[in-house]
Amino acid sequence: MTEARARTRTRRTAILLAAFVVVLLGAPPALAHGELARSDPPNGGMVAVGRTSLSLWFTEAVASGVSTFGLRTLDGVGVAVEVNASGAGDGFVQIATEPLAEGTYVLEWTVLSVDDGHSSGGSILFGAGTRPDLPLSAGGGLPGVPGLVLRWLDLSAIMLMIGVVAVSGGVLGSMGVASPGPRRRAQLIGASAAGVAVVTGALTPLVRTHSAGISVGSWFEATRVTLVGTPWGQLWLGREAALLLAAAVLWRWARHDGPSGRFRLVAGVGLVAAAWLESSAGHSSELPARSAAAVLASTAHLVAGGVWVGGLIVLTLCVIPTMRRSPNASDVALASVWRAFSPMAAVAAGVVVTTGLYASGRHVPDFRSVATTVYGGTVAVKIILVAVALALAGTTTALLHPRIAATVGRALGRPVGWAPMPPRRFPTVVGAEVAILVVAVGGAALLTSVPTAREVGLATSQTTVHSANVDGLLITFEEVPAGPGSSRLIVRTRSTVRPEPGPVTGVVVALSGPAGGSTRVPLERIETGRYEAGTAELAPGAWTASIAVEREGVPPAVTEATWTIAPAVATDASPLELITSALALPALLVLLATVGAGVARRRERPATTADLLVDATKSSR
Numbered sequence: 081m082t083e084a085r086a087r088t089r090t091r092r093t094a095i096l097l098a099a100f101v102v103v104l105l106g107a108p109p110a111l112a113h114g115e116l117a118r119s120d121p122p123n124g125g126m127v128a129v130g131r132t133s134l135s136l137w138f139t140e141a142v143a144s145g146v147s148t149f150g151l152r153t154l155d156g157v158g159v160a161v162e163v164n165a166s167g168a169g170d171g172f173v174q175i176a177t178e179p180l181a182e183g184t185y186v187l188e189w190t191v192l193s194v195d196d197g198h199s200s201g202g203s204i205l206f207g208a209g210t211r212p213d214l215p216l217s218a219g220g221g222l223p224g225v226p227g228l229v230l231r232w233l234d235l236s237a238i239m240l241m242i243g244v245v246a247v248s249g250g251v252l253g254s255m256g257v258a259s260p261g262p263r264r265r266a267q268l269i270g271a272s273a274a275g276v277a278v279v280t281g282a283l284t285p286l287v288r289t290h291s292a293g294i295s296v297g298s299w300f301e302a303t304r305v306t307l308v309g310t311p312w313g314q315l316w317l318g319r320e321a322a323l324l325l326a327a328a329v330l331w332r333w334a335r336h337d338g339p340s341g342r343f344r345l346v347a348g349v350g351l352v353a354a355a356w357l358e359s360s361a362g363h364s365s366e367l368p369a370r371s372a373a374a375v376l377a378s379t380a381h382l383v384a385g386g387v388w389v390g391g392l393i394v395l396t397l398c399v400i401p402t403m404r405r406s407p408n409a410s411d412v413a414l415a416s417v418w419r420a421f422s423p424m425a426a427v428a429a430g431v432v433v434t435t436g437l438y439a440s441g442r443h444v445p446d447f448r449s450v451a452t453t454v455y456g457g458t459v460a461v462k463i464i465l466v467a468v469a470l471a472l473a474g475t476t477t478a479l480l481h482p483r484i485a486a487t488v489g490r491a492l493g494r495p496v497g498w499a500p501m502p503p504r505r506f507p508t509v510v511g512a513e514v515a516i517l518v519v520a521v522g523g524a525a526l527l528t529s530v531p532t533a534r535e536v537g538l539a540t541s542q543t544t545v546h547s548a549n550v551d552g553l554l555i556t557f558e559e560v561p562a563g564p565g566s567s568r569l570i571v572r573t574r575s576t577v578r579p580e581p582g583p584v585t586g587v588v589v590a591l592s593g594p595a596g597g598s599t600r601v602p603l604e605r606i607e608t609g610r611y612e613a614g615t616a617e618l619a620p621g622a623w624t625a626s627i628a629v630e631r632e633g634v635p636p637a638v639t640e641a642t643w644t645i646a647p648a649v650a651t652d653a654s655p656l657e658l659i660t661s662a663l664a665l666p667a668l669l670v671l672l673a674t675v676g677a678g679v680a681r682r683r684e685r686p687a688t689t690a691d692l693l694v695d696a697t698k699s700s701r
Contacts, residue, residue: 116200118137119136119137119204124206127180128607129180129182131180132179133607134175135174136175142173142191143192147190149190153183173191175187182208184206184207185205231525231529237274238355240273240390245344247424248267251424252395255416256416263398281319281320285307285316286303311361315357322350323351330347355383358382359379366535377438381435384427385428385524388425388432389520400511426477429473434667434668435664437667445657452533455533455536462527465523468516475509545557545558546641552580553584554575555572555629559623567615568615569589569612581633584629585631586602587629588630589627592624599615619645623644625642626638
């Protein structure tokens with residue numbers, strides 16, 4: 081009766097946890113990092129002497145209360161500014177200054193994205209009446225070292241937790257009477273990793289919102305806004321709740337001497353939920369199309385990485401010391417533990433490769449981005465590291481499985497009984513594999529801390545400038561997306577004849593779009609020869625702007641500009657995405673088919689520990 085009650089309690093727990101996961105999986109997706117899309121003046125640009133207005137366009141809405149903007153000369157002398165953040169909800173910020181004297185200026189900005197809680201900053205160098213020699217960084221680039229190290233520790237701790245759950249069952253249990261010691265060490269590793277994951281997760285929002293010069297009060301307010309008022313913050317709080325559940329179970333498990341199945345089940349559910357929320361708060365969810373598939377692939381990538389990398393590290397820390405102390409223990413470990421882990425690691429590595437290949441195509445639009453963006457270059461380095469780790473894993477697999485070694489030996493023309501390495505080298509090779517994979521996790525930390533190559537491409541895309549020479553005036557017109565739900569119209573005028581026929585008194589733009597009708601938009605004078613106005617976001621389709629430049633004493637100068645706005649959501653895949661998806665999907669299907677065939681064979685004839693020990697002993701001779 082007691083056992084029946086325990087089974088009923090376990091089923092109820094599993095049902096409740098499944099419901100908990102369903103609720104978590106319904107969380108809304110996060111959006112892209114808020115980055116500087118463009119500026120007026122541009123980085124390295126030039127404005128007229130006397131300029132009194134500067135404009136910044138961001139890819140996402142920014143929180144005006146905790147965002148800062150400053151202007152100084154190249155010598156460090158501050159210039160008084162007044163920030164108009166009424167358009168910050170649309171990602172547009174206008175900065176009024178005193179009339180700028182001739183010289184070189186630096187505009188420094190730090191903003192908090194309302195949508196994803198990401199704090200970013202940069203500097204724009206421009207000249208008034210002169211062009212600067214060397215532009216500064218407009219933002220982006222490498223993240224700060226504290227944030228990167230924190231992210232590295234965070235991912236490593238989560239992977240260790242997953243690895244402990246993965247290997248603490250049948251893998252370590254295959255050691256039989258020798259398993260309690262290694263299993264106990266694995267439990268302690270899991271509990272320690274859980275503590276690290278909870279702490280790093282709590283510190284991440286603080287590091288994410290910190291910027292130089294921000295007061296403590298503004299810093300904590302930015303953190304509060306991030307966690308409570310942004311989709312990223314809400315997802316992160318959900319991730320922390322899932323990790324706390326897994327951590328509580330692992331801590332309790334470390335103090336428990338009874339059966340571990342229930343603890344592993346509950347901790348595993350919490351970790352999968354945390355991985356899903358992690359992916360929902362990351363790059364995959366903001367893709368314009370097929371984001372659900374990308375989030376699923378990202379979740380599988382993290383979980384499989386935890387099984388492979390985390391499981392390998394746990395076994396290295398728990399089993400390798402025993403192997404080094406006793407040759408007999410080494411034979412048993414090779415014959416039982418590593419053989420039991422080998423198929424699990426192979427499947428996990430296959431999932432890591434296929435999902436990573438798919439994600440690369442989604443976030444890196446072309447091969448040029450590999451050389452021109454931090455994200456693309458890091459992806460290339462990570463691919464190389466994983467390839468080297470797979471080569472080392474193949475070497476150890478051939479040692480563990482004589483049939484595989486025989487096949488490879490025949491292909492290489494080696495004599496019968498050939499082994500890829502002496503068994504005594506096994507710990508060294510495994511240690512090298514672990515070291516490479518730890519560095520690869522650092523690459524993953526960097527990838528999740530910087531904008532993707534696709535985001536960088538969108539942020540730096542240029543708008544089309546229309547120009548015409550009409551009645552002695554050079555008129556240029558530009559329509560610029562100014563954030564979600566708004567656009568900005570910019571008209572510049574310059575007289576091409578002397579004397580000038582008449583001073584410009586105003587500019588009006590009449591917009592007509594795909595739905596028909598016309599909207600009259602008066603523009604505001606920003607400075608001599610420059611006029612701007614905001615308007616609602618223009619719908620996709622063909623547009624016509626009739627620009628009327630009104631002048632004193634002469635008829636208005638009128639010209640037209642036509643352009644087409646593409647749909648806001650692009651569903652067409654890039655050529656690189658098509659290639660990587662075409663490679664990843666068949667590879668995943670082959671992997672699943674291989675796993676299914678292996679499970680079927682194992683059910684027909686399960687291998688015994690004695691058989692494995694004989695094979696390992698023969699290989700060691």
